[in-house]
Amino acid sequence: MRLNIEKLVYGGEGLARAEKMTVFVPFVLPGEEVEAQFAERKKNFAHARLESVVSASPDRRPAPCPYFARCGGCHYQHMDYERQVEAKKEILRETLRRTGKLEWTQPIAAITAEPFGYRNRTRLRVHHAGSFEIGYHQHRSHRLVAVRECPISSPLINRVLAALWKLGEGGGFPPSIREVEFFANADDSQLLLELVLHVAPGAEERAALDAFAAEVRQAAPEVVGLSAFLPLAESADYGKAVWSAGATSLDYRAASDTYRVSAGSFFQTNRFLTERLIELAVGESRGELALDLYAGTGLFSLPLARRFAQVVAVESAPASFSDLRANVPAKVKPVRATTEDYLRQQGAKLRPELIVVDPPRAGLGDKVIPILVQAKAPHLCYVSCDPATLARDLQALVASGYRIDSLHLVDLFPQTFHMETVVRLSR
Numbered sequence: 001m002r003l004n005i006e007k008l009v010y011g012g013e014g015l016a017r018a019e020k021m022t023v024f025v026p027f028v029l030p031g032e033e034v035e036a037q038f039a040e041r042k043k044n045f046a047h048a049r050l051e052s053v054v055s056a057s058p059d060r061r062p063a064p065c066p067y068f069a070r071c072g073g074c075h076y077q078h079m080d081y082e083r084q085v086e087a088k089k090e091i092l093r094e095t096l097r098r099t100g101k102l103e104w105t106q107p108i109a110a111i112t113a114e115p116f117g118y119r120n121r122t123r124l125r126v127h128h129a130g131s132f133e134i135g136y137h138q139h140r141s142h143r144l145v146a147v148r149e150c151p152i153s154s155p156l157i158n159r160v161l162a163a164l165w166k167l168g169e170g171g172g173f174p175p176s177i178r179e180v181e182f183f184a185n186a187d188d189s190q191l192l193l194e195l196v197l198h199v200a201p202g203a204e205e206r207a208a209l210d211a212f213a214a215e216v217r218q219a220a221p222e223v224v225g226l227s228a229f230l231p232l233a234e235s236a237d238y239g240k241a242v243w244s245a246g247a248t249s250l251d252y253r254a255a256s257d258t259y260r261v262s263a264g265s266f267f268q269t270n271r272f273l274t275e276r277l278i279e280l281a282v283g284e285s286r287g288e289l290a291l292d293l294y295a296g297t298g299l300f301s302l303p304l305a306r307r308f309a310q311v312v313a314v315e316s317a318p319a320s321f322s323d324l325r326a327n328v329p330a331k332v333k334p335v336r337a338t339t340e341d342y343l344r345q346q347g348a349k350l351r352p353e354l355i356v357v358d359p360p361r362a363g364l365g366d367k368v369i370p371i372l373v374q375a376k377a378p379h380l381c382y383v384s385c386d387p388a389t390l391a392r393d394l395q396a397l398v399a400s401g402y403r404i405d406s407l408h409l410v411d412l413f414p415q416t417f418h419m420e421t422v423v424r425l426s427r
Helices: 081-100 155-169 203-219 274-282 301-305 318-327 339-349 365-375 387-399
Strands: 002-004 007-009 013-018 021-026 033-041 045-055 109-111 121-127 133-137 144-146 177-184 191-197 223-229 243-246 249-254 257-262 287-293 308-315 332-336 354-357 379-384 403-410 420-426
Touching: 002 013, 007 081, 021 033, 081 109, 081 387, 081 403, 109 274, 121 144, 121 155, 133 155, 155 177, 155 191, 155 203, 191 203, 191 249, 203 223, 203 243, 249 274, 257 301, 257 318, 274 301, 274 379, 274 403, 274 420, 287 301, 287 339, 301 308, 301 318, 301 332, 308 318, 318 332, 339 365, 354 365, 365 387, 379 387, 387 403, 387 420
Parallel strands: 021 045, 109 403, 191 223, 287 308, 287 354, 308 332, 354 379
Antiparallel strands: 002 033, 007 013, 013 021, 033 045, 121 133, 121 177, 133 144, 177 191, 223 243, 249 257, 379 420, 403 420
């Protein structure tokens, strides 16, 4: 079918209309006429595969990565970076309006940095059937696209990836490994490898992993440690390694602080913009008490501790909480709990001057917001990685008496549809 692309939408696709339904097509630009085929049809919408561009947008450019449009990791390499940022602003503004019924008429400030080589963390799948392959899943598929380099990943990650290819093609890659995650430190000088295994390792698998670790560290001395985990669905305590060799954590320098980040812990993935994200989230607020909810390893807790007499940092994930407790100074009280449980028990008793929330993609939701607002914090900072759940939550927060003071798009994920938003609110 021939389609006219109206606009880009969140998720990395363009929107068109055909046969009285909405059709979503990847790797297109507004104003383009394209040939496409249905890939998945629902009652009122469909996803399609791009076959050819009949009439190209003047914003279209050749993608710099040879895997683009096959690999599912990037969505926007077919447009200049400046146009990518403008597209994300438009999508964010429209999402606030459509989902949150919020008309943000002020400019959206964008915080940007280098659009390539920015990732300090990259996760790849491993296939052993037939020939060895390591790569990403194809767009909207579970088929593997083998990649030998990733332009959005750091130079060190790419050097180690090349070493893993050499080991795998030489038969030195244990078949128990199904995924590999690379995590590099701030100056790209050291790296942890986190392995996801098919099954819990027995004696034979452990011996193979030990030999693999020795070969990896000989081929790439920057790899200071390897840790292995079971898949999330098969592990009662995901974040607890079932095998390790060498270091199990890295020291990550950001702004004025150094963070211990262990294998299995969450940390921001853009090595160029972490400091700017901290500056926006913490701001110039000062006072007696601040809450850092969904605190992770303490990215915001440490700078908050220099501005507040006391900080309460709440985190539920075991590995991240262990790092949080190791990272924070004495004036920060680490609490291992879900945000919902903590606020339900303590929220009405506290009177913080500032609350910082950095929830996962699901956002705060209708269970957390009603008890969050009971704390009556005069200032709230919401760090979001999903504009749809952000818009939903902002609508509820505004209805509860907060007003939006500022909104920043922090482009932590260039070449992809993902975006980080920092919203400061007050009441």
